[in-house]
Amino acid sequence: MPTSPETLTEARRLRDLFAAKGAQVFKADVLQPADTLLDLYGEDIRARAYLTTDPLRGEMVLRPDFTVPVVQMHMEAHADPARYTYAGKVFRKQETDETRANEYVQVGYEVFDGQNPAAADAEVFAAIAQGLAGLPVRAATGDIGVLMAAVRGLRTTDARKAALLRHIWRPSRFRALMKRFGSVKVTPARAALLAADDPFADAGPDIGLRSREDVIARIDALRADAAAPPIAAEEIALIDAILALRETAPNVLSALRDIAVDMPAISDAVSGMGARLEALADRGVDVATLEFEGSYGRTSLEYYDGFVFGFYATDRPDHPPVATGGRYDALTAQLGQGRAVPAVGGVIRPDLALGLLPC
């Protein structure tokens, strides 16, 4: 659908607003090489983005967002700190709801600044909030960094922590892993395999690239795992408690401080959240009523690994968010070829924002 003149005007207003905060205007090609996204997200990206093939350049994708190209450009430019803004269309397949747009304008504000992460988080949140000023929206926030710190602090093997961290964004598999690591139960078939002198006694022919060595390596890993004690029930309860948090930010902060007494590993992440709330208050955000959910931001196909937020129409909870954002330090490390820069950003959909104006 062609973008309405009103949406274009609003997009320009927002981009100018962000540029006035010192952000350089960034432009990206509509067609992007697909390899980075495929490497980051694998098969899921095919369900979400439009992939196509160029005879010379291989698989290409209609840009599903600006964040990845912005990060790539920034990591090559080696200029920190930096702020960027952009306005342009992104393209997303809609497999279930025909009424949702599959191409729409996003206006973004991205901050690459490691000096003071709490201040940078607050800066981006406040900039997005300012862009939406006067509209009937409510904000939801979360912090994936707290959950990751809690997982890293579990008293268990590094292999188990790595497995859990790998599935932070896949709640069902994360839950299944927690359950397995918290139990000593092993299926009879698995017990027999681990006890077998020759695990390959009844195995079929050697076929495929996953070799016998690969299988033996995994059996060794399974044996090591079977020898490790289960994750304590109290620790699992603490993770569940973090995931179940759903309250105003100050109340969540005090609940997390209580949890940190039993789980000191999250102390830094919790102090970081405290510093962020102060920075938000300094920028005039009404922190006392700000919503915080312990599991917010886990189900979207995203790269956020710290502060996360979304703005939703107050009376339309079923509608897609008007704005979203978060911290993505790990993405800069993945795309930075050995270099990493703390980064946080957010985007507004001007079309949805305009739809909230009183007629």
Added chain:
Amino acid sequence: MLKLGVPSKGRLMEKTFDWFGARGIGLRKSGSDREYAGAVEGIDGVELVLLSAGEIPRELAAGNIHLGVTGSDLVREKLANWNAQVSELASMGFGGADLIIAVPQVWVDVSTLDDLDAAAAAFRRTHGFRLRIATKYHRLVRDFMREQGVADYQLVDSQGATEGTVKNETAEAIADITSTGETLRANGLKILDDGLIHASQATLFRGRRRDWSDAQRAQLKTLQMVLGL
């Protein structure tokens, strides 16, 4: 007039004819064996259209046919949000086949999706690319894997002889239709304990477009009565 799409050849067509025949509606190919025209007896206002089972989902969604017999797997694979576009009138009790995930028998450490996910993570680390699963059912497999939270795999397209892809080293595992599992075993593969993606069977579908005339709606009611649905 209601157009009823039926697979144009093979056992699926014969079984469909038998199913309707047992319920008092005669379907047959008219003219020569090579001609894809059909005749309907025992009810008025229904026209038989013979076409490939794989095209029936699309034709139903487009409204070119009103009713259609095809595998429940094909509808789920070919139509996004399938139950908004068609609805099931009857499961017909034949053409049964399971869409499953199978891995080499030599993977003695892998019997569940949880194992597959862990093996995929290690495979990617060691081999430098995502574990490949050969299939022609991209949508069904991808949705299933996302629901189950399996990562670090990729789908590679295989339109036939999928069981052979592992031996040929173009894939590490497969997702395919099987009825007895015989071919899988013969190719050194085994089914994951929780690897059933969809139990498919021949199903009578109706299109859900809103442009049906009152006469067509009445016609469907009559047909459902005759069929005892």
